[in-house]
Amino acid sequence: MENDYYSIDAILAENQKVPCAFKVDIPDLGYLDGGSEKDIKASSKSQLPFWLTPVLLLSDFADCILPPPFSQRVRNALNAEATSVKLSSLVGSGGLWYGFGRMIVHVIEEPYAKDLTNVLVKTFKDRLVDIMDQAQHFGALGNHAGGGGDGQKGEDFREGLDGTERELFALAQASAKRTKQWYESSDKTRR
Amino acid sequence: MAFPQSMRSSTTPQELEFIASEELVEIRPTVKMDQIRFISGIYGPFTGGRLVKVPLWMAVNLKLKKKCNVVPPVWLNLEYLQDKLSEETSRPVFSDLPFRYAEISKVLLDIASDDLDQPDKLRSVLKDLREARQAKTREGLRAIDQNALSLPNLSAMEINEARPFFVGAMGILSQLTATTDATTI
Numbered sequence: 001m002e003n004d005y006y007s008i009d010a011i012l013a014e015n016q017k018v019p020c021a022f023k024v025d026i027p028d029l030g031y032l033d034g035g036s037e038k039d040i041k042a043s044s045k046s047q048l049p050f051w052l053t054p055v056l057l058l059s060d061f062a063d064c065i066l067p068p069p070f071s072q073r074v075r076n077a078l079n080a081e082a083t084s085v086k087l088s089s090l091v092g093s094g095g096l097w098y099g100f101g102r103m104i105v106h107v108i109e110e111p112y113a114k115d116l117t118n119v120l121v122k123t124f125k126d127r128l129v130d131i132m133d134q135a136q137h138f139g140a141l142g143n144h145a146g147g148g149g150d151g152q153k154g155e156d157f158r159e160g161l162d163g164t165e166r167e168l169f170a171l172a173q174a175s176a177k178r179t180k181q182w183y184e185s186s187d188k189t190r191r
Numbered sequence: 192m193a194f195p196q197s198m199r200s201s202t203t204p205q206e207l208e209f210i211a212s213e214e215l216v217e218i219r220p221t222v223k224m225d226q227i228r229f230i231s232g233i234y235g236p237f238t239g240g241r242l243v244k245v246p247l248w249m250a251v252n253l254k255l256k257k258k259c260n261v262v263p264p265v266w267l268n269l270e271y272l273q274d275k276l277s278e279e280t281s282r283p284v285f286s287d288l289p290f291r292y293a294e295i296s297k298v299l300l301d302i303a304s305d306d307l308d309q310p311d312k313l314r315s316v317l318k319d320l321r322e323a324r325q326a327k328t329r330e331g332l333r334a335i336d337q338n339a340l341s342l343p344n345l346s347a348m349e350i351n352e353a354r355p356f357f358v359g360a361m362g363i364l365s366q367l368t369a370t371t372d373a374t375t376i
Contacts, residue, residue, distance in 0.1 A: 098363065098367060101367075102366065102367060117367065117368065120367050121364065121367050121368060124360075124363065124364065124367060125333070125335065125364075128335065128360055129329055129330075129332050129333055132329055132332060132356060133329060135356070136325065136329075164363055167359065168356060168359050168360060168363070171355040171356050171359050172355070172356040174195070174198075174355075175201065175351075175352050175353075175354070175355050175356065176352060178203060178204055179204050179348065179351070179352045181204075182203075182204030182205060182208070182297075183204075183297060
């Protein structure tokens with residue numbers, strides 16, 4: 001999730017759609033919108049991928065609004081209870097909500113940028129304890145599929161993890177599993 | 192690197208056990224041996240029944256060949272550990288246990304359980320200790336920020352288990368918070 005041009009995480013994070021409104025007419029590029037128009041007219045709205053937007057904004061060809069994964073509705077839900085929001089449904093199951101948020105913070109102006117950063121950090125911290133909790137629980141279960149007493153809430157949470165959270169979950173689970181296996185191993189049979 | 196992602200940032204439990212095996216424990220040898228010189232030091236002479244301090248790896252070796260009896264370390268007895276357990280459950284900080292208590296206790300319970308007093312109860316107290324400390328680690332995680340997280344008195348095995356997760360989480364946090372500095376330039 002770096003700013004590096006070649007970072008795969010950054011490329012994947014940018015692969016989200018942002019609603020934009022064009023300010024000028026653009027001849028012969030109507031196919032970009034998927035419609036049958038020959039030209040793009042001024043003030044027509046379309047969903048464009050995020051990596052197109054910096055160029056359009058700099059050259060003042062279009063205006064963009066805050067994309068849906070970071071709308072006020074989502075922020076209110078996160079404020080209420082961060083662990084119950086399904087981040088994966090906002091950006092698709094392979095998506096990177098935190099990565100996308102970071103990219104947006106770079107292009108928007110100051111007071112909103114700080115707000116969004118705070119939202120990202122707070123959400124991450126709130127969900128972190130649950131990720132660790134679940135990972136250790138599942139690490140301890142070994143190869144059993146599904147959690148016995150875990151129930152629906154645990155599964156919903158795990159499904160709602162975004163890409164970066166899933167990586168952390170896998171790390172914690174692997175180390176918990178290794179430690180547990182070590183505790184149960186015995187050296188007596190070695191000799 | 193051909194290592195899987197989770198093994199890149201920490202040691203395996205077996206490696207920690209290996210490192211912990213350098214710790215000295217006391218044994219009562221049952222056979223007579225002269226002084227032996229190893230790279231790590233000179234041990235012995237071993238006369239029957241007298242206490243000798245040797246590294247854990249040597250104690251394990253002799254025990255498996257039935258050439259000694261192990262004397263449990265000061266902290267590996269039921270009352271001490273039960274005290275620590277009640278301390279653990281009553282106060283929010285971690286209690287003071289030897290840094291490598293998990294590895295040493297596991298090896299001794301495994302190899303030399305007949306030299307220990309009530310090994311089954313010891314096992315269950317150790318397990319309770321481990322779970323209480325794990326719960327505290329999770330609580331301590333709430334205080335994380337991208338600069339530092341202080342959890343004093345954590346043991347080697349516990350640190351090792353948490354390390355990949357903690358380091359990953361702090362990395363992500365530092366990337367998220369770096370954005371505020373960048374935009375104010």
